[in-house]
Amino acid sequence: MNLNFKIMSLNFCFIGAGNLATHLSKAFKNRGFEISQVYSRTELSAKELAATLSVNYVTSADEIDSNADIFFVALKDSAVDEVLSQINFGNKLVVHCSGSLPLSKLEKYSENIGVFYPLQTFSKSRDVNFKEIPVFIESNSAKNVEVLLQIAHEISDSVSIIDSDRRKTLHISAVFACNFVNYFYSVAADILKSKDIPFDVLKPLIRETAEKVQEMHPEKAQTGPAVRFDESIISAHLNELNEFPDYLKLYNSISKSIFEHYKK
Amino acid sequence: MNLNFKIMSLNFCFIGAGNLATHLSKAFKNRGFEISQVYSRTELSAKELAATLSVNYVTSADEIDSNADIFFVALKDSAVDEVLSQINFGNKLVVHCSGSLPLSKLEKYSENIGVFYPLQTFSKSRDVNFKEIPVFIESNSAKNVEVLLQIAHEISDSVSIIDSDRRKTLHISAVFACNFVNYFYSVAADILKSKDIPFDVLKPLIRETAEKVQEMHPEKAQTGPAVRFDESIISAHLNELNEFPDYLKLYNSISKSIFEHYKK
Numbered sequence: 001m002n003l004n005f006k007i008m009s010l011n012f013c014f015i016g017a018g019n020l021a022t023h024l025s026k027a028f029k030n031r032g033f034e035i036s037q038v039y040s041r042t043e044l045s046a047k048e049l050a051a052t053l054s055v056n057y058v059t060s061a062d063e064i065d066s067n068a069d070i071f072f073v074a075l076k077d078s079a080v081d082e083v084l085s086q087i088n089f090g091n092k093l094v095v096h097c098s099g100s101l102p103l104s105k106l107e108k109y110s111e112n113i114g115v116f117y118p119l120q121t122f123s124k125s126r127d128v129n130f131k132e133i134p135v136f137i138e139s140n141s142a143k144n145v146e147v148l149l150q151i152a153h154e155i156s157d158s159v160s161i162i163d164s165d166r167r168k169t170l171h172i173s174a175v176f177a178c179n180f181v182n183y184f185y186s187v188a189a190d191i192l193k194s195k196d197i198p199f200d201v202l203k204p205l206i207r208e209t210a211e212k213v214q215e216m217h218p219e220k221a222q223t224g225p226a227v228r229f230d231e232s233i234i235s236a237h238l239n240e241l242n243e244f245p246d247y248l249k250l251y252n253s254i255s256k257s258i259f260e261h262y263k264k
Numbered sequence: 265m266n267l268n269f270k271i272m273s274l275n276f277c278f279i280g281a282g283n284l285a286t287h288l289s290k291a292f293k294n295r296g297f298e299i300s301q302v303y304s305r306t307e308l309s310a311k312e313l314a315a316t317l318s319v320n321y322v323t324s325a326d327e328i329d330s331n332a333d334i335f336f337v338a339l340k341d342s343a344v345d346e347v348l349s350q351i352n353f354g355n356k357l358v359v360h361c362s363g364s365l366p367l368s369k370l371e372k373y374s375e376n377i378g379v380f381y382p383l384q385t386f387s388k389s390r391d392v393n394f395k396e397i398p399v400f401i402e403s404n405s406a407k408n409v410e411v412l413l414q415i416a417h418e419i420s421d422s423v424s425i426i427d428s429d430r431r432k433t434l435h436i437s438a439v440f441a442c443n444f445v446n447y448f449y450s451v452a453a454d455i456l457k458s459k460d461i462p463f464d465v466l467k468p469l470i471r472e473t474a475e476k477v478q479e480m481h482p483e484k485a486q487t488g489p490a491v492r493f494d495e496s497i498i499s500a501h502l503n504e505l506n507e508f509p510d511y512l513k514l515y516n517s518i519s520k521s522i523f524e525h526y527k528k
Contacts, residue, residue: 176511203477223386
């Protein structure tokens with residue numbers, strides 16, 4: 001009880017005000033945690049998130065208030081060093097939220113470091129139920145792991161400990177299962193648009209494709225011309241895609257990959 | 265009322281007993297239509313579907329009973345001619361269920377021909393709600409269009425008329441939005457397996473990715489390293505994919521395609 005009380009009294013500074021920072025800080029705030037400050041170089045983002053959370057914001061890294069208990073770093077990976085090198089964290093707990101960066105990236109900034117990686121696709125305009133989002137934790141000490149686990153359990157029903165190497169693998173798999181998948185929704189929309197067919201017609205198919213693999217392994221759920229080796233359809237489709245040379249190349253290489261995969 | 269009565273008294277023969285034939289014939293049967301017979305060269309499939317529908321089955325095309333009112337052809341595209349050329353349809357209505365085959369494919373088999381294309385991914389082991397599945401109709405006469413529309417409206421809330429050319433475009437877009445998407449779920453599962461991470465961790469992400477585009481256009485929903493031009497992540501991922509040369513190639517070409525698409 002006492003530990004829980006201590007956990008809930010911690011206050012967080014958010015370094016970054018993008019999609020992930022927005023959803024994560026809101027989930028913390030809604031659970032009753034105190035957010036002390038928001039930083040972003042992009043004033044509009046900083047201002048917007050700060051207003052949502054009713055806290056102050058800064059746009060220069062050297063104005064970040066070092067009194068926060070935990071610093072959540074939710075920046076583009078390539079911006080992390082540039083921003084963090086301007087901040088004196090003392091030995092406060094500094095936590096990044098990236099799928100790809102190793103924990104060791106933070107070693108030069110504090111003795112207390114960690115990772116808090118929520119595996120989800122976030123867009124500012126769309127609400128998510130954080131309870132259902134798997135959160136992956138890593139830290140350099142048992143005590144910090146314990147703190148991060150407790151914080152994570154307050155906002156998510158699915159919390160695991162994972163090391164940097166496996167988290168990177170997780171992130172790569174998520175690029176396929178989410179970013180590339182969404183791009184293909186976009187490709188489909190583009191192809192339909194060329195014949196004035198509304199994207200809406202695909203929505204039940206998209207939903208069912210995702211729902212199927214909640215129950216079946218995707219290997220078993222595979223349908224379509226490539227897995228049936230239906231060359232006449234494949235060549236007719238390639239023919240039709242002449243006006244989209246980039247999509248034609250993708251269609252060809254993915255069909256081949258499916259074919260090779262399933263003929264095993 | 266009278267027309268509806270006539271519609272409901274029609275009986276259907278199913279040529280094919282695969283995933284699509286199974287779900288479509290069951291939807292008709294559940295709605296009260298009479299299925300007169302099932303044909304498949306694969307005895308196991310024919311027997312299984314016939315048992316589900318409580319009808320007889322045949323495995324030779326020359327045993328198909330030509331007394332049915334409508335023949336639904338749900339075969340692999342490349343098998344259509346081989347099977348249909350063995351059947352005397354008189355001038356009964358012959359309807360195929362393919363996304364890719366043109367209506368004209370059926371011209372040599374009957375004077376009354378049509379297309380009945382439900383846009384969904386079907387697996388025998390998974391139930392679907394046919395009411396939500398968009399059905400696309402085409403025929404060579406206004407009367408046949410009317411019959412097919414009425415039948416389609418009995419089992420689906422979303423029925424449209426579409427010509428062969430646009431239906432092919434629809435099918436290509438569905439290959440991207442479903443078949444290729446599912447393959448990427450499978451790729452993600454494979455990558456996770458190499459580090460003993462269960463596929464389950466991706467399920468909320470997969471679901472949210474599909475739910476997002478029910479409301480937002482996929483172009484707006486795009487997230488991830490490729491759209492952020494985050495080269496350090498992309499090269500780290502490519503490095504990690506060395507043990508999966510095929511997936512590495514896909515990762516590379518799709519990231520490039522996303523990059524080109526969004527930099528416009």
